[in-house]
Amino acid sequence: MSRGWTRDQVAARAAKELRDGDYVNLGIGLPTRVADHVGAAIEVVVHSENGVLRIGPSPAPGHEDPELINAGTEFVTVGPGASFVSSSDSFAMIRGGHIDVTILGAMQVSAGGDLANWIVPGQLVKGIGGAMDLAIGARRVIVLMDHVAKDGSFKLVERCSLPLTGRGVVNRVISDLGVIDITPEGFAVTELAPGIDFEEVASKTGARIAKTVDRFPLSSL
Structure with missing residues (x-):
């Protein structure tokens, strides 16, 4: 059995968080893959800040339509009943509290639920984009990310050292190691990926983390 979840498995696990009728915004990068794993039993409306509603799965190679892109300029498909609105109307949806769930990437998440995801250290960044509006405007914020950075540094921390979004x-955070909730007491593991134990998660987390259940379900991903 492989250890931990692959990036596609993280996206598939995130898709299980969605409920029928949800309006969902998917951040650029890994979160966009969540649209590929939404089950046929539910209907969700995937929203993009550039004004697209009802985004579908990623297009098959060779079938990309240059007229259909998301806010991260990635090629997308659209489902039946798709709508196209202005950026101002799109952000009015976000700021008006009409997005049920946003799924974002992050460089750091603090034990208090602070999010840092718009500045990449050492790189020129154009701006914060729609992340700040989504973080505040969505009813629920889920972060998908590798549990630790490429250099081995902690991404789940007591306090964020990067500028906050x-x-x-x-x-909730879904990483390659498991599912971690933000509680009034800080981080708490609620599910472990295959082959991962609580001690490994704790050793790769830069803050106190609690184990909230004694048994963890075997992943079917």
Whole structure:
């Protein structure tokens, strides 16, 4: 059995968080893969900040339509009943509290649910984009990310050292090691990926983390 979840498996696990009728915004990068794993038993409306509603799965290679892109300029498909609105109307949806769930990437998440995801250290960044609006405007914020950075540094930390996107906004983190909730007491593991034990998660987390259940379900991903 392989250890931990692959990036596609993280996206598939995140898709299980969605409920029928949800309006969902998917951040650029890994979160966009969540649309590929939404089950046929539910209907969700995937929203993009550039004004696309009802984004579908990623297009097959060779079938990309240059007129259909998301806010991260990635090629997308659209489902039946798709709508196209102005950027101002799109952000009015976000700021008006009409997005049920946003799924974002992150460089750091603090034990208090603070989110840092718009500055990449050592790289020129154009701006914060829609992340700040989504972090505050969505009813639920889920973060998908590798549990530790490429250099081995912690991404789940007591306090963020990078500039914040939002303070106290994150509800749940899904990493390659498992599912971690933000509670009033800090981080708490609620599910472990295959082959991962609590001790490994704790050793790769830069803050106190609790184990909230004694048994962890075997992943079917």
